[in-house]
Amino acid sequence: MHMFLYDCNRAAEQLKNNPRHKSYLEQVPLRQLEKLFSVLRGNLWGQSLAETMEQIQRERTIDPEEDLNKLDDKELAKRKSIMDELFEKNQKKKDDPNFVYDIEVEFPQDEQLQSCGWDTESADEF
Numbered sequence: 001m002h003m004f005l006y007d008c009n010r011a012a013e014q015l016k017n018n019p020r021h022k023s024y025l026e027q028v029p030l031r032q033l034e035k036l037f038s039v040l041r042g043n044l045w046g047q048s049l050a051e052t053m054e055q056i057q058r059e060r061t062i063d064p065e066e067d068l069n070k071l072d073d074k075e076l077a078k079r080k081s082i083m084d085e086l087f088e089k090n091q092k093k094k095d096d097p098n099f100v101y102d103i104e105v106e107f108p109q110d111e112q113l114q115s116c117g118w119d120t121e122s123a124d125e126f
Contacts, residue, residue, distance in 0.1 A: 009078075031085065035056060038052065062079060062086075
């Protein structure tokens with residue numbers, strides 16, 4: 001089995017940037033090609049489609065408790081890419097029908113936050 005089948009990201013990039021296929025795949029998102037390669041890889045490894053899709057979902061989910069400082073550069077770049085994609089997906093743009101400019105939100109004040117001991121004492125006590 002070729003090494004590119006293990007690294008779906010690299011295989012997708014190679015396919016998308018191949019001059020022979022570039023004009024056909026220009027409008028196809030890289031993530032979609034990666035997912036296609038992941039499905040093919042799962043099939044070659046004998047996984048069912050459900051197992052492969054579950055694995056893809058796990059790979060595309062960010063664990064908020066994960067310490068990103070412990071990741072190598074490749075894994076960190078992968079996580080950042082996922083976060084960027086989620087940000088783009090959830091971002092409201094001017095053309096969106098639900099877009100509202102300059103939203104103001106008032107948050108309820110917590111009484112404990114209002115009176116902090118360090119800022120209520122006078123300077124003479126220091």
